[in-house]
Amino acid sequence: MSKSLTAAERVAIARHPQRPNICDYIDGLFTDFFEQRGDRLCGEDAAILGGVALYHGRPVTVIGTRKGKTLEENLQCNFGMPNPEGYRKALRLMRQAEKFRRPILTFIDTSGAYPGLEAEERGQGEAIARNLYEMSRLSVPVIAVVTGEGNSGGALALGVANRVLMLENAVYAILSPEGFASILWKDSARSAEACELMKLTAPDLLSLGVIDDIVPEPEGGAHTASAVVMRQLDRAISRHLAELDKLSGKALAAARYQKFRQMGAAAPDKEEL
Numbered sequence: 001m002s003k004s005l006t007a008a009e010r011v012a013i014a015r016h017p018q019r020p021n022i023c024d025y026i027d028g029l030f031t032d033f034f035e036q037r038g039d040r041l042c043g044e045d046a047a048i049l050g051g052v053a054l055y056h057g058r059p060v061t062v063i064g065t066r067k068g069k070t071l072e073e074n075l076q077c078n079f080g081m082p083n084p085e086g087y088r089k090a091l092r093l094m095r096q097a098e099k100f101r102r103p104i105l106t107f108i109d110t111s112g113a114y115p116g117l118e119a120e121e122r123g124q125g126e127a128i129a130r131n132l133y134e135m136s137r138l139s140v141p142v143i144a145v146v147t148g149e150g151n152s153g154g155a156l157a158l159g160v161a162n163r164v165l166m167l168e169n170a171v172y173a174i175l176s177p178e179g180f181a182s183i184l185w186k187d188s189a190r191s192a193e194a195c196e197l198m199k200l201t202a203p204d205l206l207s208l209g210v211i212d213d214i215v216p217e218p219e220g221g222a223h224t225a226s227a228v229v230m231r232q233l234d235r236a237i238s239r240h241l242a243e244l245d246k247l248s249g250k251a252l253a254a255a256r257y258q259k260f261r262q263m264g265a266a267a268p269d270k271e272e273l
Contacts, residue, residue: 113154139249
């Protein structure tokens with residue numbers, strides 16, 4: 001695992017246009033994928049891809065934010081920025097997984113939820129909040145994988161999981177480094193400096209307890225040898241899923257809830273003990 005890259009360099013790798021996306025992971029890790037579309041309320045959102053598949057012969061629900069590798073593909077899926085319909089579709093599939101006792105695997109790669117006026121009018125904030133609430137209560141195993149960028153509530157809406165994994169050069173943060181620099185210093189050009197302050201890399205987040213495991217990448221990034229990344233990720237998912245299978249549904253929900261409640265909590269002062 002490389003430790004020589006700066007945070008800004010990892011951000012650049014995470015954003016590489018040829019980096020594997022949700023379609024690649026579905027092809028590389030699953031069989032018999034059956035896509036399900038629509039939120040049954042408003043419409044279909046191509047920025048989130050989801051459905052049922054077999055993982056080593058076992059039925060699972062797979063959901064991921066979708067980016068393209070060309071301009072045309074990115075335009076079709078809104079550059080990986082979901083609308084509320086996408087999050088409601090994801091929630092529909094999670095509820096279905098709960099009903100049929102299927103593990104849920106989510107793949108996160110988004111610069112954030114779409115911030116447009118139309119999305120806000122259709123309840124973007126409520127859709128994200130609803131996912132956070134509902135995911136915290138699920139009684140089936142949930143594993144989230146940050147494969148590229150994982151920014152803001154747009155990423156967290158698929159990230160309330162029992163296990164959160166990150167590819168080595170993925171990033172996970174409250175917003176983009178450019179947005180952070182614009183807010184803090186009124187200067188988006190200081191984004192490289194923001195990258196270091198934000199602690200958004202996989203090693204940083206593992207040490208802080210925000211994520212649970214790092215999946216190694218080949219030198220240069222996942223796009224240089226995607227088959228290698230698929231094997232590494234397959235091993236990690238299998239290992240964590242086997243551990244979660246030992247827990248009851250009630251224990252899974254309780255552990256997931258406590259995991260997120262404890263993030264950022266300060267240790268009690270010794271004098272108070």
